[in-house]
Amino acid sequence: MGTIRMDRRLxxxxxxxxxxxxxxxxxxxxxxxxxxxxxxxETKEIPTTCELCPNKCSAIAVVEGxxxxxxxxxxxxxxxxxxxxxxxxxxxxxxxxxxxxKQPMIRVGARGEGKWKPVSWDEAFDFAAxxxxxxxxxxxxxxxxxxxxxxxxxxxFKNLGLAFGSPNLVRHPTLCLASVNLAYSATFGTVPSFxxxxxxxxxxxxxxxxxxxxxxxxxxxxxxxxxxxxKLVYLDPRFTVTAAKADEWYPIKPGTDLAFILAMIxxxxxxxxxxxxxxxxxxxxxDQLAEHVKQYTPEWAEKETEIPAxxxxxxxxxxxxxxxxxxxxxxxRSSWYQNDFQMRRAQAILNAIVxxxxxxxxxxxxxxxPKGEFLxxxxxxxxxxxxxxxxxxxxxxxxxxxxxxxxxENVLSGKPYPVKAWMVYKQDxxxxxxxxxxxxxxxxxxxxxxxIDVQMSDMAxxxxxxxxxxxxxxxxxxVEVMPGIWPAVVYRQQVVKPIHDTKPNLEIIQGxxxxxxxxxxxxxxxxxxxxxxxxxxxxxxxxxxxKKHGVWAATGQPSYGKTLTPDHRFVTKTGKIEIFSxxxxxxxxxPLPVYTAPVQPPxxxxxxxxxxxxxxxxxxxxxxxxxxEFMKENDLWINPKPAxxxxxxxxxxxxVTSSVGSVKLKARVTEEIRPDCVFMLHGFGxxxxxxxxxxxxxxxxxxxxxxxxxxxxxxxxFHETFVKVANA
Amino acid sequence: MRNSLKLFAVIATLSASLAAQGGSDTKGKxxxxxxxxxxxxxxxxxxxxxxxSKTQAQWKxxxxxxxxxxxxxxxxxxxxPEQVKDVxxxxxxxxxxxxxxxxxxx
Numbered sequence: 080m081g082t083i084r085m086d087r088r089l090x091x092x093x094x095x096x097x098x099x100x101x102x103x104x105x106x107x108x109x110x111x112x113x114x115x116x117x118x119x120x121e122t123k124e125i126p127t128t129c130e131l132c133p134n135k136c137s138a139i140a141v142v143e144g145x146x147x148x149x150x151x152x153x154x155x156x157x158x159x160x161x162x163x164x165x166x167x168x169x170x171x172x173x174x175x176x177x178x179x180x181k182q183p184m185i186r187v188g189a190r191g192e193g194k195w196k197p198v199s200w201d202e203a204f205d206f207a208a209x210x211x212x213x214x215x216x217x218x219x220x221x222x223x224x225x226x227x228x229x230x231x232x233x234x235x236f237k238n239l240g241l242a243f244g245s246p247n248l249v250r251h252p253t254l255c256l257a258s259v260n261l262a263y264s265a266t267f268g269t270v271p272s273f274x275x276x277x278x279x280x281x282x283x284x285x286x287x288x289x290x291x292x293x294x295x296x297x298x299x300x301x302x303x304x305x306x307x308x309x310k311l312v313y314l315d316p317r318f319t320v321t322a323a324k325a326d327e328w329y330p331i332k333p334g335t336d337l338a339f340i341l342a343m344i345x346x347x348x349x350x351x352x353x354x355x356x357x358x359x360x361x362x363x364x365x366d367q368l369a370e371h372v373k374q375y376t377p378e379w380a381e382k383e384t385e386i387p388a389x390x391x392x393x394x395x396x397x398x399x400x401x402x403x404x405x406x407x408x409x410x411x412r413s414s415w416y417q418n419d420f421q422m423r424r425a426q427a428i429l430n431a432i433v434x435x436x437x438x439x440x441x442x443x444x445x446x447x448x449p450k451g452e453f454l455x456x457x458x459x460x461x462x463x464x465x466x467x468x469x470x471x472x473x474x475x476x477x478x479x480x481x482x483x484x485x486x487x488e489n490v491l492s493g494k495p496y497p498v499k500a501w502m503v504y505k506q507d508x509x510x511x512x513x514x515x516x517x518x519x520x521x522x523x524x525x526x527x528x529x530x531i532d533v534q535m536s537d538m539a540x541x542x543x544x545x546x547x548x549x550x551x552x553x554x555x556x557x558v559e560v561m562p563g564i565w566p567a568v569v570y571r572q573q574v575v576k577p578i579h580d581t582k583p584n585l586e587i588i589q590g591x592x593x594x595x596x597x598x599x600x601x602x603x604x605x606x607x608x609x610x611x612x613x614x615x616x617x618x619x620x621x622x623x624x625x626k627k628h629g630v631w632a633a634t635g636q637p638s639y640g641k642t643l644t645p646d647h648r649f650v651t652k653t654g655k656i657e658i659f660s661x662x663x664x665x666x667x668x669x670p671l672p673v674y675t676a677p678v679q680p681p682x683x684x685x686x687x688x689x690x691x692x693x694x695x696x697x698x699x700x701x702x703x704x705x706x707x708e709f710m711k712e713n714d715l716w717i718n719p720k721p722a723x724x725x726x727x728x729x730x731x732x733x734x735v736t737s738s739v740g741s742v743k744l745k746a747r748v749t750e751e752i753r754p755d756c757v758f759m760l761h762g763f764g765x766x767x768x769x770x771x772x773x774x775x776x777x778x779x780x781x782x783x784x785x786x787x788x789x790x791x792x793x794x795x796x797f798h799e800t801f802v803k804v805a806n807a
Numbered sequence: 808m809r810n811s812l813k814l815f816a817v818i819a820t821l822s823a824s825l826a827a828q829g830g831s832d833t834k835g836k837x838x839x840x841x842x843x844x845x846x847x848x849x850x851x852x853x854x855x856x857x858x859x860s861k862t863q864a865q866w867k868x869x870x871x872x873x874x875x876x877x878x879x880x881x882x883x884x885x886x887x888p889e890q891v892k893d894v895x896x897x898x899x900x901x902x903x904x905x906x907x908x909x910x911x912x913x
Contacts, residue, residue, distance in 0.1 A: 229912030233912065264909050270909045457834040457837040458833065459834075476908065477910045479910070652906075
């Protein structure tokens, strides 16, 4: 027993955690420390790729006696360099989490009651296949919904949905960044990277980059600001960490960022400060833009944004003067308002007219690297139209991602047809969609729900069967190309064998496919898949290299300006950068961004705004014991003026009520937020008792957020909810 | 109302173009990679070809002409006749002026 305690202490010390903080939750893992660990245990260093967020940083796992002892950064990856963030380090606890799913389970109580029967994989596969087949037989394959989030093994899940015959794959982008993706695609034909390392002037609208995701390009920007290389102007109703580090912070009136950007464009064009050569050579529609923005003066924008006109004018001049090395940063989560697409379009246009395209310190089209592809047997296309009617309602949106909130509305209404089975991979719609009561209604009307996940998410908690996926450190995944300014190819390989009765997603999909009569479409191994991908990497001994290094990156400096040639064709309708978009006009949308003032909350209510911190990825990881140490509960930010008026004290519980729900959480009375807003963090108030650290702790924003979406991209509009706040 | 009409026109155009192609994007990608990319890759004798090599109109014109190797042979002597529509659909859908917004992963 003494030996065991010593090993645990060594383990925890080496992993940078405090033993006291972690001990309480380690009990369930003790057995994994009992065997095979001695001072003579073999130590291996195995390169792999982190999965705790979408950044795909390269890591090196230090494995001792069959256990992951530590995760180190892998400096060979130019995107992640010598850095692994708090989440990356805490991936160890995903493996050794006593709460994680350890075997397949079938629900035996009511949905959400938490009564489960552990079953064999065969039983789980047979059960799910029968349910899916029943729905298919009764309603057709289109009555099944396949929801997933970005991941290296997501492809297998999507392929099963398609091979099953369902058109209804729905992915995460319309809950995250679909408006940015569509706006930049509509303007430049692609979504570029932002060269923060070399930029001289950066503007961020609500993109809380210093706090919400900490990666090397965050550090580039911090370095730039700290060394006075780059100037940072930051707009946010909250005084965030990014605001604290910025040169200038403006607590902009929520929902008015578009007015600020249009006024900047107005100043730059009126004062003839745009990049005339670039505009003439590479863009179309500038003259229409010049006419269009005449109405958007800084004085007009001051009334909308509450940012002084003189500051808007000065910032516009400084931005234009920085020219090719000025950036209006797009941000990563762009699900804010119903005009989000047009706001992002205006950012793209502003970037375009100062000529920062494909320039050092500007926006850079992503360089790519070649890799091979495993060619699997193709299936017949699903015959039914999508249930979310994307092509009719959102003709320019990415149809293969779907539009989540419209989809939920249509599923609830049963039109254009019923959907009765819901398969979910690596996603928690209970927390990622607004208005949880609607999601619960959608769950209620399903004949079958199956969830594949590493942990018992709230969605899994309401499922009929859960398939436990192996953690990323326990499995090998497809190879991934990471396009960018410094492109790389990354490889995720198994570091330790699964410690529970779990499987990688491919094997789960194969188990289901076999029983659904679709086995031929998945008749390959992960090794065959990966070998095919290694084949076309332009390096000698590619497989050996990737297994040894985990990453391959092109050498040398980034190459700028490759697209700045007379014969370059942008992937747009005209082949040019489209300031004025005919395609938008033809689809019935504004071809240039038009400002509409947002509706403001009545006097007794506040606008609810959301945000992220770097410890958690969306609603994930708040139950990770190491990350939980950083933040144990969320609270409600409220300005002292309304708090005093309502008698709300710092730290006291308040109820927050919208038209769709009510939650209770602690108040944080702070000057760091405007008086017309309140703020809460995502990822708490879980319903799953197997998220024991955050079960019923804090509150889930999904309960009170109302359903609204951007008109063009279908992106959820998460900042359109007004709430009442009162002492609990 | 005007916007609705325009939207209807776009949908009608899209539907008509898809109906005219009548093929499978998924199968087209498979046949393109399996057959066309066997030769049309960087460093090989044939010029590299990707869907971005032509506009939608150019791809449609190419398949309407039905010729391969600068007109010296028919396209359906290289790709099986029943696969031509699928390959055309894939190439047109992903052409250099196609409205294909980028996504996250996937």
